[in-house]
Amino acid sequence: MAASLDRACRDYLAYLAIERGSSRNTIQSYGRDLDRYLAFLAKRGVVAPDDVTREDAEAHVRELHEMGLASSSVQRAASAMKGFHRFMVAEQICENHPTADLALPRKPERLPDVISREDAARLLDEPFRVDPRPKARQTGEPDRSNVAAFRRDKAILELLYGCGLRVSELCGLDLRDVLLDEELLRVMGKGSKERVVPVLGTAARALVSYLEEWRPLLAVHGRPGPAVFLSQRGSRITRQAVHALVERYGRMVGIEGLHPHTLRHSYATHLLEGGMDLRMVQELLGHASVSTTQLYTHVDRTHVRMAYLQAHPRAGLREG
Known part of the structure; x- marks a missing residue:
């Protein structure tokens, strides 16, 4: 049959x-x-x-x-x-191939949304200057789980922008993927392709603080397993929760509708503006093709003009 x-x-x-x-x-x-x-x-x-x-x-x-x-x-x-x-x-299920030369609809080139370096700094610093006050338990003792979630949020934002992670990659991080001695994260990307990205500076400090001091306070509320980022119930955080917290902290600093992928786009754009090689950015993002990464070179060409003016001996000459 x-x-x-x-x-x-x-x-x-x-x-x-x-x-x-x-x-x-x-x-x-x-x-x-x-x-x-x-x-x-x-x-x-x-x-x-x-x-x-x-x-x-x-x-x-x-x-x-x-x-x-x-x-x-x-x-x-x-x-x-x-x-x-x-x-x-x-698979020889049939001989008929009706879509052999079916033209794919042209996908319009859409430039990725990015935030400025200044907005990124405000997002990562301003909401976190003062910890919230711990809640009080019925026993009168302080419950610091809300502080733990607050510091978890800081680490999440730092990694999304500082490591260029997709939300699914961040939520899927396990403790064994954090290689602190080497300042690296092992990331499982699309198609189960593994890559290694550096975690440095404020992102590394926020992650270390969260893992050593705050994750244990969230872990006691459930069965955390190996997940790096936990909900306040002690389970692996969901993509929906990450989307919601990114949007919430964005609103706090006047960035409406902030999306986690915008932080990944900004990471790539700011690396290229800083002079990083396109192929290296491709590797860090886990793009299969460099043509995907090249889209970021169209986002803001201002830095290209400034670099040209500084580098070329005749770029700044005026007719005399």
């Missing part, structure tokens, strides 16, 4: 997870995209892999545009469709 599209889709997602080592987020996103695609095909009476036509695939892409999805979302969905059909042909 020929395989159904549903069964083939499950096999494809398993292939991405096991053989390709794709991240959980990628698999979940592709799963949602393909569920929507198969539902669209089912409405057209298409349930077998060899029955899908080029017209079906193009009609689905048009429908995604008409639904108002962002271009990036349509592009990801089209990539999922192409990968799915390519997999079915490679």
Whole structure:
């Protein structure tokens, strides 16, 4: 009996997870995209892999545009469709390849949001000048867990900006990944690709303070396991909690709608402005392609002009 599209889709997602080592987020996103695609095909009476036509695939892409999805979302969905059909042909599930030369929607170049060096300094310093007052337990003794969470937040912000971590990477950090003697963090990035990034300066000091003094106060409230960053219940902190705290501290210093990825973008931009080699920034960010990192070179060209003026012997000459 020929395989159904549903069964083939499950096999494809398993292939991405096991053989390709794709991240959980990628698999979940592709799963949602393909569920929507198969539902669209089912409405057209298409349930077998060899029955899908080029017209079906193009009609689905048009429908995604008409639904108002962002271009990036349509592009990801089209990539999922192409990968799915390519997999079915490679696995001899079918001979039909309706998306072989399906053009991917062009993804508009969007410059990443960044904050200035001055705003980064205010974010990391101003809210943390004075610790909050400890709460009082029923016994009258001070409960310093709120202070511990406050100092945890400081360490989180410092690492997001000081190490350029993605939220998922920060939340996934385990104690064994913190190599303090070497001033390094071992980070598990997209596609389960491991990289090592330096943790120095204020980021290192905030992390050491948190681990030695404040994490133990949070750990007593639950089963912390190996997680570096804990919630006030003593469990591994969630991405949603990190998003919320970044936005909250941003508001404190007048930066509305601050997103954790903005701190990663700012990290990359400020490194390039400081003169770091593009390939080195690529390695620190964990980008598979340098073309992704190059986007940061378009964010602010002011530093390029200033460097040119300082370096070139005739840049500052005026006609006499």
